[in-house]
Amino acid sequence: MLLIPCPFCGPRDETEFRYGGQAGIAYPDGETTDGEWAAYVFMRDNPKGWFHERWFHAHGCRTWFTVERHTVTQEIR
Amino acid sequence: MTRPSTHPDFLWRDPDPRPSYDVVIVGGGGHGLATAYYLARNHGLTNVAVLEKGWLAGGNMARNTTIIRSNYLWDESAAIYEHSLKLWEGLSEELDYDLQFSQRGVLNLAHSLSDVREGRRRVEANRLNGVDAEWLDAAEVKKFCPIIDVSDRPRHPVMGATLQRRGGIAKHDHVAWALARQADAYGIDLIQGCEVTGFEITGGRVAAVRTSRGRIAAGKVALAAAGHTSVLAELAGFRLPLQSHPLQALVSELLEPVLDCVVMSNAVHVYVSQAHKGELVMGAGIDAYNSYGQRGGVHVIEAQMAAALELFPIFSRVRVLRTWAGIVDVSPDASPIIGRTPVENLFVNAGWGTGGFKATPGSGWVYADTIAHGRPHPLAEPFALERFTTGALIDEHGAAAVAH
Ligand SMILES: Cc1cc2nc3c(=O)[nH]c(=O)nc-3n(C[C@H](O)[C@H](O)[C@H](O)COP(=O)(O)OP(=O)(O)OC[C@H]3O[C@@H](n4cnc5c(N)ncnc54)[C@H](O)[C@@H]3O)c2cc1C
Numbered sequence: 156m157l158l159i160p161c162p163f164c165g166p167r168d169e170t171e172f173r174y175g176g177q178a179g180i181a182y183p184d185g186e187t188t189d190g191e192w193a194a195y196v197f198m199r200d201n202p203k204g205w206f207h208e209r210w211f212h213a214h215g216c217r218t219w220f221t222v223e224r225h226t227v228t229q230e231i232r
Numbered sequence: 233m234t235r236p237s238t239h240p241d242f243l244w245r246d247p248d249p250r251p252s253y254d255v256v257i258v259g260g261g262g263h264g265l266a267t268a269y270y271l272a273r274n275h276g277l278t279n280v281a282v283l284e285k286g287w288l289a290g291g292n293m294a295r296n297t298t299i300i301r302s303n304y305l306w307d308e309s310a311a312i313y314e315h316s317l318k319l320w321e322g323l324s325e326e327l328d329y330d331l332q333f334s335q336r337g338v339l340n341l342a343h344s345l346s347d348v349r350e351g352r353r354r355v356e357a358n359r360l361n362g363v364d365a366e367w368l369d370a371a372e373v374k375k376f377c378p379i380i381d382v383s384d385r386p387r388h389p390v391m392g393a394t395l396q397r398r399g400g401i402a403k404h405d406h407v408a409w410a411l412a413r414q415a416d417a418y419g420i421d422l423i424q425g426c427e428v429t430g431f432e433i434t435g436g437r438v439a440a441v442r443t444s445r446g447r448i449a450a451g452k453v454a455l456a457a458a459g460h461t462s463v464l465a466e467l468a469g470f471r472l473p474l475q476s477h478p479l480q481a482l483v484s485e486l487l488e489p490v491l492d493c494v495v496m497s498n499a500v501h502v503y504v505s506q507a508h509k510g511e512l513v514m515g516a517g518i519d520a521y522n523s524y525g526q527r528g529g530v531h532v533i534e535a536q537m538a539a540a541l542e543l544f545p546i547f548s549r550v551r552v553l554r555t556w557a558g559i560v561d562v563s564p565d566a567s568p569i570i571g572r573t574p575v576e577n578l579f580v581n582a583g584w585g586t587g588g589f590k591a592t593p594g595s596g597w598v599y600a601d602t603i604a605h606g607r608p609h610p611l612a613e614p615f616a617l618e619r620f621t622t623g624a625l626i627d628e629h630g631a632a633a634v635a636h
């Protein structure tokens with residue numbers, strides 16, 4: 156089980172959180188092509204290594220926040 | 233000196249890579265091996281190598297819970313999974329190897345009115361597609377599988393189930409070994425300990441792969457790397473709508489025969505079968521976060537065991553022997569991605585996620601055809617990468633959720 160640092164509540168068990176996937180996905184500006192729209196909706200980075208990702212403290216303070224986690228070692232920094 | 237007769241000979245050679253092949257397959261799991269086999273069998277292509285970074289079939293092929301069925305909702309899925317199931321039905325004989333393919337029936341339980349509606353709809357859709365499917369009410373479920381608790385004691389009582397009698401399980405290692413032996417017999421090189429670390433792409437066309445054992449030129453390159461496909465796509469310079477997650481499973485100690493069918497429940501979130509050797513094999517959903525570390529959280533195992541006890545109070549004293557995880561490649565619509573990529577002569581077959589074992593022969597069949605002809609096999613065409621741009625998704629979350 157991961158120990159995830161909520162910026163508000165401090166380190167808490169993974170079971171208190173919901174996962175939100177890759178961080179920093181911005182809603183596209185203005186008109187988009189189908190390809191740009193597909194990229195926004197479906198394409199996500201999937202690195203083997205460090206990953207910026209969103210977590211939601213669902214059973215706590217209900218804050219969304221971003222952490223950087225290593226997808227092999229599970230280290231969070 | 234003669235070997236003791238109990239020790240079989242090796243089933244395939246362990247060759248060094250040659251400098252060049254017509255087709256290089258990246259990944260020696262079930263899909264890579266099946267693709268190699270059908271390239272030779274159906275298309276006469278034997279100047280082929282399968283490159284595997286570890287040992288053959290040590291990835292998801294070694295870790296899956298071997299459920300085989302074809303009762304998916306949409307026409308496109310029913311067609312490809314049913315094609316696969318038909319191949320399974322002749323595969324032991326064809327490969328001359330006992331795959332312990334056992335069509336013992338797969339139940340998908342319904343625990344709510346919406347489950348019931350969804351299940352009945354799927355039964356009708358399956359029948360229209362020529363896939364065997366039956367609806368059982370709770371009493372019939374009890375008759376088919378007497379150890380399930382169908383009383384109204386559980387929090388989510390069993391209200392019925394779909395049954396695919398032709399579904400079942402097989403012995404995954406035997407499948408890999410049988411395919412490897414036949415591919416090897418055709419002269420295909422199965423190269424272990426050979427990691428692909430890059431691609432040589434000139435003028436938008438792949439010319440060679442770089443590997444931990446040197447450069448290998450290739451007319452065509454076919455990815456069959458399951459959970460690691462995104463890593464390879466990134467090396468080749470394109471993106472795929474895949475996320476890699478741990479998927480865990482567990483086995484119990486060995487028991488007398490007690491469960492002679494496969495039972496799956498999306499709502500209670502567990503599935504169970506009993507392997508030939510006697511252990512109960514259980515699994516459920518993925519761990520929530522992206523990961524390439526082949527382990528998951530104990531709380532996920534705990535939740536699936538709690539679910540199993542809801543359905544089967546008789547298992548309350550069974551001990552867990554072993555748990556493990558594989559890394560599965562999950563796509564947005566729970567359907568695979570098969571076909572061409574933005575790089576010419578580089579093909580992809582991925583996104584089978586939590587449910588690709590059942591597809592092993594069907595996937596290999598359509599992928600080999602796609603590679604050989606440089607255009608999608610008709611059964612693979614709807615599963616092309618373009619569907620995420622056109623919007624023609626094949627949403628199998630209902631049929632594939634906990635299901636494998
Ligand atoms: C716990 C669990 C339970 C499952 N249960 C079921 C089930 O009941 N029914 C079902 O239908 N499906 C099930 N699945 C899914 C099924 O296992 C997969 O969809 C299927 O095995 C994927 O295809 P594969 O066999 O080719 O994958 P793999 O066996 O994972 O093969 C991919 C291979 O590619 C290799 N590779 C990766 N990167 C490189 C590289 N750079 N160079 C060289 N080689 C590379 C890997 O080492 C690996 O051997 C389950 C999966 C898991 C993890």
Ligand SMILES: [Zn+2]
Nearest residue numbers: 161164212216
């Ligand atoms: Zn918090």
